[in-house]
Amino acid sequence: MIKQRKDINTLSAGELSDYIHALDILRARSEIDEDDPTGYAFQAALHNDGFVGPCEHGNDQFLPWHRAHLYYFEQLLQGADPPRTANVTIPYWDWLHRETSGKFPAAFGGPGLFKPGRNVVAADLPPDTLIIVTGEMDWNEFGGYPKGSPTGDYGRLEDGPHNDMHGSYIGGDMASPNLAARDAIYFSFHGFIDLMWSEWQQRNGMPPPTSPTADLRGFLTQTLHKVQDFQRTTGLGYEYEYTDQLKAAFAVTVPAPVKRSLVGTERLRSLSEGGLEADLQEKEWTQFAFPPVSERAMATMVRLQDLRVPRGGSYKLNVYVPPQQRALHQGRVVRRPLLRRLRRPVADAPWARGAR
Numbered sequence: 001m002i003k004q005r006k007d008i009n010t011l012s013a014g015e016l017s018d019y020i021h022a023l024d025i026l027r028a029r030s031e032i033d034e035d036d037p038t039g040y041a042f043q044a045a046l047h048n049d050g051f052v053g054p055c056e057h058g059n060d061q062f063l064p065w066h067r068a069h070l071y072y073f074e075q076l077l078q079g080a081d082p083p084r085t086a087n088v089t090i091p092y093w094d095w096l097h098r099e100t101s102g103k104f105p106a107a108f109g110g111p112g113l114f115k116p117g118r119n120v121v122a123a124d125l126p127p128d129t130l131i132i133v134t135g136e137m138d139w140n141e142f143g144g145y146p147k148g149s150p151t152g153d154y155g156r157l158e159d160g161p162h163n164d165m166h167g168s169y170i171g172g173d174m175a176s177p178n179l180a181a182r183d184a185i186y187f188s189f190h191g192f193i194d195l196m197w198s199e200w201q202q203r204n205g206m207p208p209p210t211s212p213t214a215d216l217r218g219f220l221t222q223t224l225h226k227v228q229d230f231q232r233t234t235g236l237g238y239e240y241e242y243t244d245q246l247k248a249a250f251a252v253t254v255p256a257p258v259k260r261s262l263v264g265t266e267r268l269r270s271l272s273e274g275g276l277e278a279d280l281q282e283k284e285w286t287q288f289a290f291p292p293v294s295e296r297a298m299a300t301m302v303r304l305q306d307l308r309v310p311r312g313g314s315y316k317l318n319v320y321v322p323p324q325q326r327a328l329h330q331g332r333v334v335r336r337p338l339l340r341r342l343r344r345p346v347a348d349a350p351w352a353r354g355a356r
Helices: 013-032 040-048 062-078 130-134 139-143 156-169 185-203 244-249 275-280
Strands: 004-005 239-242 315-318 338-342
Touching: 004 315, 013 040, 013 062, 040 062, 130 156, 130 315, 139 156, 156 185, 185 239, 275 338
Parallel strands: 004 239
Antiparallel strands: 315 338
């Protein structure tokens, strides 16, 4: 039977009580033995601790990893005290919409879900979340690029709304990758991330993963532990129940995915007198001339190859397209800079620093 994950604001008093009851049982197990894999502390450590996990960030395993984390945690909740907990599911927090009262859903201010230290100062919700889910049609741009990809790393959903919410909006334990899952709000927050991925998948025809056989660290002893195992929520036994508010938000007409083909390739023309390597060493920047873009082209990709980069740390590469070169995406001018961060370690993630 397919179980429903619901908005935490729509749970009945009994459903919320059963969820907290299951959480409390897992917490009690950890008080007896912090290393008990069925206890809350160990499950939180799968996200937080490099010795038993940790989470995936900055690549195309980000969404499958967190789906796996919620899936196995939910199974423990359901098995905590059946039959009372048999139908418990992780309630999601719809942080696309501002709460009618307070900064967080009321349930997170009550026993079992309250965590001191959260940022209670009023703040704006990320403004581009809905645009990313309904407008971005490329899987890697939405969900992240394979590890080591020369094209990029973070997907837009993670690099923008996810990171802003962790560090700037929620704060407290959630502002640190090493502490985040200690706050139970983590599971409902990522439940909504998972809902948005599910919504995006349905809108875009369930595109195949780009790293299907990659192992999800922390789950290698489980039957399901590869990226390809966590593509369909219904295959995992759950789906999301939308509120009327959420249905209205997603009621946006989106064109069917378009199959693309390569219309041509051309080398960029260097405007440097001293050469690329000399420019980067002396000025840390260089210039190229863009060839004319074919009218048939829906998108243009610029690929940098054979560029030697530091191996001992992180780095950032900024690519700017001058205003007269109109960068088009799905028929509209792209106004955000064409920028991609490469090989940045998790500890340097923006939500770890609480920076926007």
